[in-house]
């Protein structure tokens with residue numbers, strides 16, 4: 001029963017780092033996306049443990065804020081959302097649809113979930129299992145070539161639905177590169193989707209993820225499906241982030257030492273001190289999902305931390321359980337054992353860390369470790 005002002009993970013005294021999750025900021029982000037997309041409904045994508053922040057606290061906070069439609073990837077995630085919210089009017093869609101094999105349609109029915117159907121085979125399976133009486137979405141492929149019914153198959157899908165006297169609740173597609181405002185694929189996908197909407201008149205429609213919401217075309221239709229932006233990621237890369245930061249990761253310094261110019265730090269001596277340097281060690285590493293690719297070496301620019309208000313670079317490789325930071329420029333009173341270092345927050349964003357670790361903020365969020373003491377605030 002995780003709520004605001006509660007916690008999970010190891011107790012504070014035993015943890016090497018504190019992950020603070022601001023549910024107030026999460027809800028503010030949802031309201032901002034809702035207001036921007038109105039009159040379209042604003043759903044919440046909460047797959048992958050709500051992008052790493054924790055399914056139960058996230059969906060309860062969002063439901064309290066007014067969100068009524070949730071998207072997960074797997075049926076098992078949908079079951080968790082249903083258990084957290086109870087038998088209320090929340091709609092929960094499973095994006096990965098009905099996997100091949102028996103039992104999955106039963107699981108959707110059992111937990112009150114709606115499949116996002118992405119092939120004619122799945123459609124046949126669902127109509128047979130439910131006699132066409134339970135709600136579902138139809139996902140069309142407009143260019144991602146990942147999941148979805150092909151545009152040329154729309155007529156066949158319509159014939160199957162007519163024969164079963166059934167209708168989808170929602171028509172969907174998904175953008176390939178909505179974070180690239182001028183990518184011509186955005187408009188060609190919107191055009192392909194218009195063709196689907198003509199074939200299924202009167203059915204609610206949805207294509208926009210976080211970045212899609214901010215496209216100039218405003219392809220909001222009846223429902224928008226933000227994920228990343230809810231959790232503080234920037235839906236408009238290259239422009240200021242309209243979202244509030246949701247996760248903060250801090251760790252206390254374990255040890256501090258001074259080394260001479262020419263000495264090195266970390267495995268394989270990949271970082272060399274260019275001057276007499278003070279180094280601080282913290283107990284976070286790649287086993288916590290903090291990417292090893294965030295290493296800062298003599299040949300590669302890596303991640304940074306905020307120490308006493310000063311941005312300080314990492315020194316050398318990220319180990320399994322430890323990171324060394326060059327705190328030479330930080331104030332002396334904030335570079336003592338027990339002083340807190342900020343690894344993620346308002347200054348160092350998930351987008352920043354992702355870029356410095358050759359990945360994206362999405363992977364940073366979904367990798368957030370299990371050894372952190374997690375505090376839910378707001």
Ligand SMILES: *Cc1c(COP(=O)(O)O)cnc(C)c1O
Nearest residue numbers: 045174209210225226227228229
């Ligand atoms: C993950 C996902 C979303 C949310 O995307 P964000 O970029 O995180 O906003 C929306 N729709 C589908 C189909 C998805 O898979």
